[in-house]
Amino acid sequence: MNRNPESLSPSRLKTLITPLKCYASVRSHFSSSAKSKAINCGSKWKTRNSPGQLPIFLTIGGIQFVEWSRATRLLSAFQACEVRSKNAGLNAYKSDGLFLVICFSDKSDLEHAPDSLVLPQHECGLFGVFGHPKAAVLTYYGLFALQHRGQESAGIVTSNGPRTSFLMHKDMGLVSQVFGQEELAKLKGTRAIGHTRYSTTGTSTIKNAQPFVVDCVRGQMAIAHNGNLINADVLRDELERRGSIFQTTADSEIILHLLAQPSDNGGNILAALRRIQGAFSLIIMSEQELIAVRDPFGWRPLALGELDGAYVLASETCAFDLIHAKFIREIEPGEVLIINENGLRSERPFPEERPAFCMFEYVYFARPDSMIGGVNVGKVRIEMGRELARKFPVEADIVVPVPDSGNYAALGFAQELKIPYAHAFVRNHYIGRTFLQPSQLIRDFDVRVKLNLIKEIVAGKRVVVVDDSIVRGTTARARVVNLREAGAKEVHMRVSCPPHRFACHYGIDFPDPEKLIANQMSMEDICKYLGVDSLGYLDVEGMVRATGKPLNSFCLACFTGDYPLPFDPALDKFIMERREQRAKALADQEAQPRLFADLK
Incomplete structure (x- = not known):
């Protein structure tokens, strides 16, 4: 040879x-x-x-x-x-x-599993419209408002109702890169669903971009999914034995295959939905209906609004604000809301569970101008900063946020201790969220170009840096180095949530405890690793207190290791890729x- x-x-x-x-x-x-x-x-x-x-x-x-x-x-x-x-x-x-x-x-x-598989299922943005002549355009704007929830791909599917073909366009990239006037003009219809996606368990490719569409005995159906199923492999094995052919490695496609089963194999849509377990907010479009689904624990947000007689659905209310839609209510945990020409119909096909809304939505993921659980996200983050200041006060000259998700907690911290608040880091807004990037190599690059420091603001000062979280420690350590090089006299780090020590099996990027700095190091060692003069994390009680809601309202598994829904580690979210x-x-x-x- x-x-x-x-x-x-x-x-x-x-x-x-x-x-x-x-x-x-x-x-x-x-x-x-x-x-x-x-x-x-x-x-x-x-x-x-x-x-x-x-x-x-x-x-x-x-x-x-x-x-x-x-x-x-x-x-x-x-x-x-x-x-x-x-x-x-x-x-x-x-x-x-x-x-x-x-x-x-x-x-x-x-x-x-290779490095590319040690990643989340996805944290995505969903948007839907029923009954508006400009459904595609509204969905386009809605996805813009939800861009923070996923930056790897975007897609829209439209329909004009029964006996018309679904129209779809999706591609890799930001919403502005995927859609232009030409693409939107082709997406005719009064109904639409849209999706912005971040990171899959496998490669980030067009085949895994959503929404997914299928033509089956029920007619055409499309689905957009935010979350992660914990029984995906079992269901996929069963479906493949029945003859289903899968085109992707996403668990979302499993849901679509279940919905597409004929009545003698799976019953109706509600029966199919009862088969899935895990975290899921869904928007499903059939030829007759738009269906909003939220898992019985309520892990992921989903809300209902109204605009000019049409119904709209979105992962966050900030999307309603952009299109001037009126917020009606949130989809309740365990609810299936069916929207058709006759109006709204609510079903409850799932057994009742205790609430387990993902706390990290308040801490990091959700936009600060969104309302979740009747509470403004930005206001919650300010209160987290106040709680943090009361728990870990420090004498300092300025409080500096790590933009953008640390801004509001830093503001609350500064207000509580009456320390001047200063934006010393300038963010390059053309760089996606560092936490959401699909590999450590790309994350390291982002750390260098995402934020630039205004040296004159911090030189000779005792600086308190406030961030929303420290997951791997890559970004935080780089920021401290920048501050030291700029001449900061002291650098103190404050974090507005508890240390992340456990994997998330419900769709957030904490998959491997060995990659979580707080799982591998003591607080003293983390302090030394980051190179700060002092370090303080908000505790679970203070974090939850900032929301004004009971402790048992949330999923806190990534902080405490207490998982609301048991899972089989052998059937983790990477098994289909493996x-x-x-x-x-x-x-x-x-x-x-x-x-x-x-x-x-």
């Missing part, structure tokens, strides 16, 4: 790569134990789309690896198949200035002998 990289021409590489299942590593901590053979990629990378341009790449031990999104583009330029991650058996080929990293998976590679990884790896192993035969 001739595996000399220099002997492969670009045209030969193109021929060989096309059938290959490629795996490209973008991990910031590359495993040196992997058996690899690589070439120092010092020349310019060449693709048909951007000839001669240098992509962002990572140098480890003298070996350079192309960054994830650029690797995807590079491979797609050669019509290669989907890029996955892991680093077993890397080989780099070079010819005439072309560099390509190829990885063949092995059995041991499948025993652990199963698909195994299946594809077996197919790859069968394809490799044929590939190498061409190289002899």
Whole structure:
């Protein structure tokens, strides 16, 4: 077998790569134990789309690896198949200035989920319209207001009712990147559902972008989902045995297949919804109806509004404000609200459970101008800051928020202690939320470019930095370094929620306790790691007290380890991706002998 990289021409590489299942590593901590053979990629990378341009790449031990999104583009330029991650058996080929990293998976590679899989299911934004002539445009604006809930992809599906075809457009990117006048003009109809998405358990690709649409015995149906199912693998096995063919690795597609089952296999829609377990807020569109669903624990928000005689649905009320819709009420936990030409009908198909609204919505995810549970989110965050100041007072010259989600807690902290409040960090608003980025490599890049420090504000001052949370510690540590370099006399860190020590199995990005700094270090060690003079976290009682609601109203599992809904760790939210990884790896192993035969 001739595996000399220099002997492969670009045209030969193109021929060989096309059938290959490629795996490209973008991990910031590359495993040196992997058996690899690589070439120092010092020349310019060449693709048909951007000839001669240098992509962002990572140098480890003298070996350079192309960054994830650029690797995807590079491979797609050669019509290669989907890029996955892991680093077993890397080989780099070079010819005439072309560099390509190829990885063949092995059995041991499948025993652990790759870095790209140690990610959340998703935290998404939902919007729906029933009965408005400009349904697509309203949904477009609604998704704009919900952009903070997901920045990887966006989609809209519209309908004109029975006996008309659903129209859909979705793509990777922000709402403004996915939709223009031309796309919106094609989305005719008086009914619509829309979705903004952040991070999947697997790769972030168009196939997993929502809404999902199916044509079945019930007619056409579409679904948009926010949350995470804990029994997804069991349901998928059952559906596949019945003949269902899945196009994605998202648990949301499972719900759609359940809804599409004929009556003799699954009963009606309410019976199908009773099968799913976990955190879910759903907007379902059939040919006749728009259906809003919220799980019996009420983990994720969903609200109902009205505009010009039409009904609108949204994950947060800030979306209603943008389109001047009137807020009516929240969808109740365990409620299925059916909207059709006859008006509204409420059903309660689920057994009653104790409330378990995600506390992190108040702390971080929700926009401060939204109302959740009858309380303004920004006001709650200000009160969290006051609670924090009462618990951990400090003598300082200025209080500095980490924008934007730390702004309101910092304001409350400053007001309570009567310390001047100053915006010393300037945020680049063209960078997405650092916490929501799909890999640590991209997160590290965001930390550097997301915030810039106004040195003159902090030089020679005793500074209190207030942030909403510290999850991995990447961002917080970088901010402290910036403050020290700018000449801050003292740096004190205050956090407006308790330490995150436990994984979330209900759809938030706390999947691996080993990646949570508070799970791995004591408070003293965290203080040293961050490089601050003092550190204080708000406790659970103070955090909940700021909402004005009872302690048992919330899911606090990521702080306390007390999970409202039991789950089987063997059936975690990554299992479908791991199963698909195994299946594809077996197919790859069968394809490799044929590939190498061409190289002899």
